[in-house]
Amino acid sequence: TFLRYSVAGTVVGIGGVVLSFFLGTGCAVWFGLADNWLAPHALFLGAIATATSVGISARILSERRKMDSPEGVTILAAAVFDDVLGIIVLAIVVGMSRAENEGGVSWSHILWIAAKAFGFWIGATAAGLLFARRFSKMLKYFKSTQAIAALALGFGLLLAGLSEMAGLAMIIGAYIMGLSLSRTDLVQVIQKEIEGLQNILVPVFFATMGMLVNFAAILPVLKIGLVYSLFAVFSKIAGCGFPALFCGFNRHGAARIGVGMLPRGEVALIVAGIGLTSGAIGQDIFGIAILMTLVTTLLGPMLLAGSFENPAPGLRHPDDIAKSRSKTIQLAFPSADMADFLLARIVRAFRQEEFYVYRLTPEERTYHIRKDDIFFILECDSGEIQLTTTVQYETLARLIIAEEMLSLRS
Numbered sequence: 001t002f003l004r005y006s007v008a009g010t011v012v013g014i015g016g017v018v019l020s021f022f023l024g025t026g027c028a029v030w031f032g033l034a035d036n037w038l039a040p041h042a043l044f045l046g047a048i049a050t051a052t053s054v055g056i057s058a059r060i061l062s063e064r065r066k067m068d069s070p071e072g073v074t075i076l077a078a079a080v081f082d083d084v085l086g087i088i089v090l091a092i093v094v095g096m097s098r099a100e101n102e103g104g105v106s107w108s109h110i111l112w113i114a115a116k117a118f119g120f121w122i123g124a125t126a127a128g129l130l131f132a133r134r135f136s137k138m139l140k141y142f143k144s145t146q147a148i149a150a151l152a153l154g155f156g157l158l159l160a161g162l163s164e165m166a167g168l169a170m171i172i173g174a175y176i177m178g179l180s181l182s183r184t185d186l187v188q189v190i191q192k193e194i195e196g197l198q199n200i201l202v203p204v205f206f207a208t209m210g211m212l213v214n215f216a217a218i219l220p221v222l223k224i225g226l227v228y229s230l231f232a233v234f235s236k237i238a239g240c241g242f243p244a245l246f247c248g249f250n251r252h253g254a255a256r257i258g259v260g261m262l263p264r265g266e267v268a269l270i271v272a273g274i275g276l277t278s279g280a281i282g283q284d285i286f287g288i289a290i291l292m293t294l295v296t297t298l299l300g301p302m303l304l305a306g307s308f309e310n311p312a313p314g315l316r317h318p319d320d321i322a323k324s325r326s327k328t329i330q331l332a333f334p335s336a337d338m339a340d341f342l343l344a345r346i347v348r349a350f351r352q353e354e355f356y357v358y359r360l361t362p363e364e365r366t367y368h369i370r371k372d373d374i375f376f377i378l379e380c381d382s383g384e385i386q387l388t389t390t391v392q393y394e395t396l397a398r399l400i401i402a403e404e405m406l407s408l409r410s
Contacts (some may be wrong), residue, residue: 003117004153005073005077007074007247008074008077008078008244008247008248009074009076009077009080009081010078010081011243011244011246011247012074012077012078012240012243012257012261013080013082013085014051014243015239015240015243016052016239016261017050017082017085017086017239018239019235019236019238020046020049020235020236020239021049021089021230022048022235023045023234024045024046024048024049024228024231024235025042025043025236026039027045027231028041028042028045028046028226028285033045033224033284033285038096038110040093040275041280041281042284043097043384044093044097044271044272044280044281044285044289045228045285045288046093047086047087047090047093047275048264048268048271048275048289048293049083049264049268050086050229051083051086051264051268051271052086052261052263052264052267053266053297054076054191056085056263056301056404057075057079057261057263057266057300057304060260060304061304063077063305064305064308069248069314070253070315071249071256071260072260073183074244074257075260078240078257079260079261082261083267084121086271087172088117088118089252090115090171090271091113091117091120091121091172091276092114093280094274094278094280095113096113096217097275097278099369117172117241120166120172121176124159124162124173124176125179128176128177128179128180128230129180129183131331132183133183133184133343135180135181135184136181138265139151139152139334140186145189145193146176146308148186148189148190148193149192149193150193152177152186153190153197154171155177156174156178156235158173159176160172160173161173163176165263167388171274173398185358186355186356186357187370188360188368188370192360206266206267208273209272212273212286213287213290214286214287217282217284217286217287218283218284218287218288218290218291219288221288222291225292226286229291229292229294229295229296232264232295233296234298236258236259236261237255237258240258241257242254242260248315249314249315249316249317250312252274252310252313253313254310254314255307256308257314259300259303259304260300260304260307261301262296262299262300262304263296263300264292264293264297264299266374267293268293268296269289269293272285272286272289272290275289311319316408326389326390327388327390327394329386329387329388329394329397330385330386331384331385331401332383333384333385334383335383336382336383339380339385340365340380342404342405342408343365343378343380343385345404345407346385346404347378348379348399349400350369350376353400354371355369355370355374355376357369357378365379366379367379375389375390376389376393376397
């Protein structure tokens, strides 16, 4: 489904980045915060405006059970592409800011920075995607899930350091490692094991960002901050919603996509933090960025949730929705013991087919089953087994289950 709407997501993502960067940079120039369009203040306000928080939109879509809807998948695809473009823009902006501090920026220097950013991004991403499965097999030699997660995290930090040595922001390297590992069957293991570390560091991050805000520096530019926030809202709704109209969506779907791309969240805070700690921006620009992040992060989820109150389909041809829906196979048994027995057989069958089967928690009998881009959710409760997949892989799931049932019968 993600691949099916990848073209629409790419078009939507490009529209949001271009308009957001133009209005964000222009706001700094028009209100006198920067002398020209290439000044560090202007570039950072443009880069901050391009961000989109995938996590916030995904949480709302998940709660509304719209994650696999055409609008939901397009929002996620566009948000991921938006982040990729935003990170490349960040790399270019950081390089230009450093060159500006060292005595000026020439167009040849700008082209070199852009080429270096694109080169590192494309080269590291291609290597990560090509060797991700081999890397995953290497990690599996360590039987402990804690060791697997620790090594994955260590390699993420290593790649982050390499990107810093290349003159780019560390977030680029870490993002590439996460993107590469997302295609492996160790995703759930790594996420589960580093969840405790995440629960510690994420509140520290947000608290640190809050402590860096200087209210005294914000008050003189409060009016500019409000205008910048309005520009940030308009740029995503118009920049992402308008292209969606040319990608098979009607006005309802385009509006949902536009507001779904609105939250800036942690991505904008990271970009703003890099600008502040590098000395490229001051407390006034940082305060403006924090205000915009707060407004869009609060406004986006409310508008996105409200946009799904209207049950009208988002596509101009609603029949296409059925092709992207998930499919659930249900098996009921006279007793829980029989269901448990067949559940163990199905799990073993998937493992024999070289699927990676991961049980989410010891308390619940819920499994995530992955191999490449194939994904199943297997659940067992009170004598009933449920296997959830997409329509594309329904036949494969039914075939595996049927083989186990026939082997028991024989």
